[in-house]
Amino acid sequence: MTVVDHNAIELSPRISEAEVSDYLALLKPRVMSLVIFTALVGLAIAPGHFHPVLAFTSLLCIAVGAGASGALNMALESDIDALMSRTANRPIPRGRVTRQEALAFGLILSFFSVLTLGILVNWFAGALLAFTIFFYVVIYTMMLKRWTAQNIVIGGAAGALPPVVAWVAATGSIAVEPVLLFLVIFFWTPPHFWALALFRSDDYARAGVPMLPVVAGPDATRLQILLYTIVLVAVAVAPWPLGYFDAVYGIASLLLGAGMMVCAVDVYRRRERTESLRATRKMFGFSILYLFALFSTLLLEVVVRAVAPLVW
Amino acid sequence: MAGLMADQRPPDGIVLTEAQKKSQRQRSIAIALALGVLVVLFFAVTMVKGPAVLVRPM
Numbered sequence: 001m002t003v004v005d006h007n008a009i010e011l012s013p014r015i016s017e018a019e020v021s022d023y024l025a026l027l028k029p030r031v032m033s034l035v036i037f038t039a040l041v042g043l044a045i046a047p048g049h050f051h052p053v054l055a056f057t058s059l060l061c062i063a064v065g066a067g068a069s070g071a072l073n074m075a076l077e078s079d080i081d082a083l084m085s086r087t088a089n090r091p092i093p094r095g096r097v098t099r100q101e102a103l104a105f106g107l108i109l110s111f112f113s114v115l116t117l118g119i120l121v122n123w124f125a126g127a128l129l130a131f132t133i134f135f136y137v138v139i140y141t142m143m144l145k146r147w148t149a150q151n152i153v154i155g156g157a158a159g160a161l162p163p164v165v166a167w168v169a170a171t172g173s174i175a176v177e178p179v180l181l182f183l184v185i186f187f188w189t190p191p192h193f194w195a196l197a198l199f200r201s202d203d204y205a206r207a208g209v210p211m212l213p214v215v216a217g218p219d220a221t222r223l224q225i226l227l228y229t230i231v232l233v234a235v236a237v238a239p240w241p242l243g244y245f246d247a248v249y250g251i252a253s254l255l256l257g258a259g260m261m262v263c264a265v266d267v268y269r270r271r272e273r274t275e276s277l278r279a280t281r282k283m284f285g286f287s288i289l290y291l292f293a294l295f296s297t298l299l300l301e302v303v304v305r306a307v308a309p310l311v312w
Numbered sequence: 313m314a315g316l317m318a319d320q321r322p323p324d325g326i327v328l329t330e331a332q333k334k335s336q337r338q339r340s341i342a343i344a345l346a347l348g349v350l351v352v353l354f355f356a357v358t359m360v361k362g363p364a365v366l367v368r369p370m
Contacts, residue, residue: 015326015329016336019339020342
């Protein structure tokens with residue numbers, strides 16, 4: 001018979017040394033900044049007057065909701081994050097924050113962001129924000145990411161929703177313009193992430209993530225990048241002839257679209273290792289500039305339209 | 313004498329290191345600030361909306 005002296009068992013609970021910066025890193029600040037910017041454009045182009053305090057509240061809730069999604073994503077993907085050089089420095093693989101802490105943090109922020117947007121602005125926007133978080137965490141992170149090479153194509157919908165949430169927050173309804181913004185981001189996502197996946201394919205292969213270059217090979221990915229870029233440029237230009245956005249936007253979308261096409265053709269043509277690497281990095285960098293510049297044009301148009309009557 | 317012995321005993325329970333105390337204090341301040349922002353936000357929106365704050369459109 002074994003006698004266990006319970007007093008002899010030393011319980012040493014883990015005491016967290018995580019700093020505020022570790023929790024901020026869980027929010028994926030760079031992704032968050034793009035979400036805030038696209039949501040700001042959604043707010044700016046919405047018709048009618050929207051009180052600045054409510055606009056700020058909406059942006060804050062959308063930003064916190066996006067950050068919560070990032071924290072939940074990191075909690076659920078800590079095993080593969082630890083295997084990839086790009087993500088190995090995140091707070092969970094580094095041991096700064098536990099998965100449970102990140103999960104609790106993400107759930108609390110999700111709850112408060114949705115609740116606050118619903119109570120202070122409108123429940124349609126709150127529900128859409130909840131759906132965005134659900135889509136990113138459950139549909140993309142838990143289901144698609146490790147299951148199909150189309151993960152970022154379908155999952156891209158979550159990243160494309162913030163301007164729609166913002167529009168709904170401002171107007172209480174949905175319209176064609178936010179759907180057009182949604183489509184631009186939706187078709188922008190695959191070429192952007194596949195360019196990244198092309199020069200990080202070893203990372204994804206090691207982690208067992210079925211990104212397109214890992215599953216179908218680099219040549220098939222290059223072709224897909226080219227095809228999606230053609231669709232993206234067409235979708236981005238379309239609002240101009242359809243009469244939803246002005247000529248300034250139309251010309252900017254044509255010029256920027258030409259830049260995207262040059263990058264995509266470059267990625268498609270250059271197969272030699274060093275040249276291919278340079279082309280994919282250029283495509284990745286330019287795609288960020290493309291989205292930022294295209295949405296900035298819309299923002300600029302709104303500002304000019306608001307300021308012009310005061311000046312002239 | 314007995315009192316002196318009691319003083320020399322290590323304190324019961326978990327003793328935090330300086331790093332743990334510092335990070336805990338930082339996190340507590342951050343939570344307090346977040347709650348403060350939430351309170352200010354609800355107050356500001358109530359002022360902006362007035363009685364309409366009770367009307368919550370779907």
